[in-house]
Amino acid sequence: MSLTLLKTNFKKNWILFIIFVGVVLMYFSVMLVMYDPEDIAALAGMLELFPEDIMEAMGFASIITDLTSYLASWLYGMLMLGLPMVYCIILGNRLVAKMVDNSSFAYLLSTPNSRIKIIFTQGFYALASVGALFMTFFSMGVFMSSILHPGLLDVKAFFKLNVTTMLVNMVVIMIAFFFSCLFNDSKRSAGFGAGVPIIFLLMNMIGGASQDLKTIKELSIYGLYDPVKLVGGGEILRVNLIYTGIIIGLFSAALYIFNKKGLPL
Amino acid sequence: MIKVDNVTLQYSNGKGIFDVDFEVNEGQVMGYLGPNGSGKTTTIRALLGFMKPNKGACTINGMDCIKDAPEIQKNLGYIPGEIAFLDGMNGDEFLKFMCDMRGTKDLKLQKQLLEMFDLNPKGKIKKFSKGMKQKLGIVTAFMHDPEILILDEPTSGLDPLMQNRFIELIMEEKTRGKTILMSSHIIEEVEKTCDTVAIIRNGRIVKQSDVGFLKSTQRKGFIISTDNLESAVQILNGAGFENLSVVGKNIEIFVAVDQIDRLVKTISNFTISDITFKSQSMEEIFIQFYNGEEE
Incomplete structure (x- = not known):
């Protein structure tokens, strides 16, 4: 791994990181301010007026009263997949395909560093930044809950929730990264890197809408991801291992392909 | 020594280079000439290890240009035909980045080159003029004092004064025993600096000889x-x-x-x-x- 390159990636991309932290921070605060254990019953009553299918499609699965499940359902059901996805798509394309497309990658390769080393550094940055994103979300959640609703957050369950959600988003950035390494053309890389995760997200929404369509969700990368069950004490080791396996698989494939391919630089 | 050994590298559209075969001996300067789209850059891509030939192989100092690319790069200076620097960097940041990536500690040569080409590298590269970008590319290629230089149209965008400076630089490097492959469009440049020339057309070398030939043909x-x-x-x-x-x-x-x-x-x-x-x-x-x- 090249530390110089890692540092340069950070310099070039920290603003993108801050923007997404800011957006998620806003949602976090709105959600936490809105939470009121006594009002939640009223909210539950109101929600019963909506058709159940629509609520499920949006990921707001069941009507919950405790703070941790509330966050898992309302924030992690959809927003914490959709928002970081945009970050992953942008960053994944920037780290490789964009530089190959505009030929600036030639300068990375005209140094005594192998392709493998350079691509590994780029992939490591992608994963590390998603890790940092979720560490920030976790700390933010804990900190803000302790001020607004002291003692109500189940920190351990919330941590587990963030780990699995981080892994799901790492799968997303590795999909974007894989296409970024596969295509020399930035447009194609961005197209597939965005298209495939968006299709998965839509499959997740459609599959959530009714029991008959459940298989559609299960075929997506979100098939194993159930935030409410997760904080309710559901088994997560197997899920986490599967996601980790997919991440390693995609990363290795990206390295292999990039090392072999011809670069029009 | 730069050696292109019977290389064929074909793109999916049928264009490419075919049976290209030449070598630049140690301490020599070779001019690589040909019209646009004739295969000069493709040859250079193969030499830099960016593309793998379908047939034949390129070696530099006996090392394979694909397999040993990182080792070769330790002693290679390269100016791309179409220079693109990393997005959003300042000129001096870029020079520092390249030094760090290469592990270059000695900045004396860099300073000399910046003076020679009258370049102030401060400020966003995006705002640089074409000539300034070219100068930055030249400084980047020479600042680590490499033994081998592969230069793809190194003077494009430079004014005549700076073209002359560049010729001086090449002459100087030549006396220091550097091996240089240089593609060019400017005949005076080639006449003044090169020992040999190779002319490529439609992907095939059509003529290879010492530089005197240019004079007699001209x-x-x-x-x-x-x-x-x-x-x-x-x-x-x-x-x-x-x-x-x-x-x-x-x-x-x-x-x-x-x-x-x-x-x-x-x-x-x-x-x-x-x-x-x-x-x-x-x-x-x-x-x-x-x-x-x-x-």
């Missing part, structure tokens, strides 16, 4: 003004100069170097009101050369 052009156009043309034709055209009130004539003496003696037979010298461009030489090939 024709000198003269634009001659005279009051009596008709008789002047008659006199020239009579002396066997067929390769002339009448443009306005002038006669344009191209002759080989060994014909100049005879031409001057011939034109002394009529009254000349003006005479100008016209140098032949690389493209005109190519055309003349290719026509010769086809005949």
Whole structure:
């Protein structure tokens, strides 16, 4: 791994990181301010007026009263997949395909560093930044809950929730990264890197809408991801291992392909 | 030593380079000439290890350009044909980045080069003029004092003064024993700096020889003004100069170097009101050369 390159990636991309932290921070605060254990019953009553299918499609699965499940359902059901996805798509394309497309990658390769080393550094940055994103979300959640609703957050369950959600988003950035390494053309890389995760997200929404369509969700990368069950004490080791396996698989494939391919630089 | 050993590298559209075979010996400078799209950059891609040849192999100092690329890069300076720097960087940041990536500690040469090319690297590269970007590319390629240099149209975008500085730089590096492969469009540059030339056309090397060949192939052009156009043309034709055209009130004539003496003696037979010298461009030489090939 090249530390110089890692540092340069950070310099070039920290603003993108801050923007997404800011957006998620806003949602976090709105959600936490809105939470009121006594009002939640009223909210539950109101929600019963909506058709159940629509609520499920949006990921707001069941009507919950405790703070941790509330966050898992309302924030992690959809927003914490959709928002970081945009970050992953942008960053994944920037780290490789964009530089190959505009030929600036030639300068990375005209140094005594192998392709493998350079691509590994780029992939490591992608994963590390998603890790940092979720560490920030976790700390933010804990900190803000302790001020607004002291003692109500189940920190351990919330941590587990963030780990699995981080892994799901790492799968997303590795999909974007894989296409970024596969295509020399930035447009194609961005197209597939965005298209495939968006299709998965839509499959997740459609599959959530009714029991008959459940298989559609299960075929997506979100098939194993159930935030409410997760904080309710559901088994997560197997899920986490599967996601980790997919991440390693995609990363290795990206390295292999990039090392072999011809670069029009 | 730079060695391209019988390399074929074909793109999916059928273009590419075919059976390209040449070497640049240690301490030599080779000019690599050819029209646009003839395969110069493709050859350089193979040498830099960006693309794998379908057939044959490239080696630099005996190392394979694909497998040993990182090792080769330790002693290689490269100027891309179309320079693109990393997004959003300042010039001095970029130089520092490249030094860090290469592990270059000694910045003396970098400073000298910046002075030589009168370049202030501060400020966003995006805002640099084309010439400034080219200068930054030159500094980047030479600042770690590499033994081997691969330069793809290194003077494009430079003004004549800086082109001369660049020629000085190449001469200096040559005396220090550097091995240089340089593609170019500027004939003076090649004549002054190169020991040998290779000419590529449609992906195939059509001529390889020492640089003297360029001189002997090159024709000198003269634009001659005279009051009596008709008789002047008659006199020239009579002396066997067929390769002339009448443009306005002038006669344009191209002759080989060994014909100049005879031409001057011939034109002394009529009254000349003006005479100008016209140098032949690389493209005109190519055309003349290719026509010769086809005949």
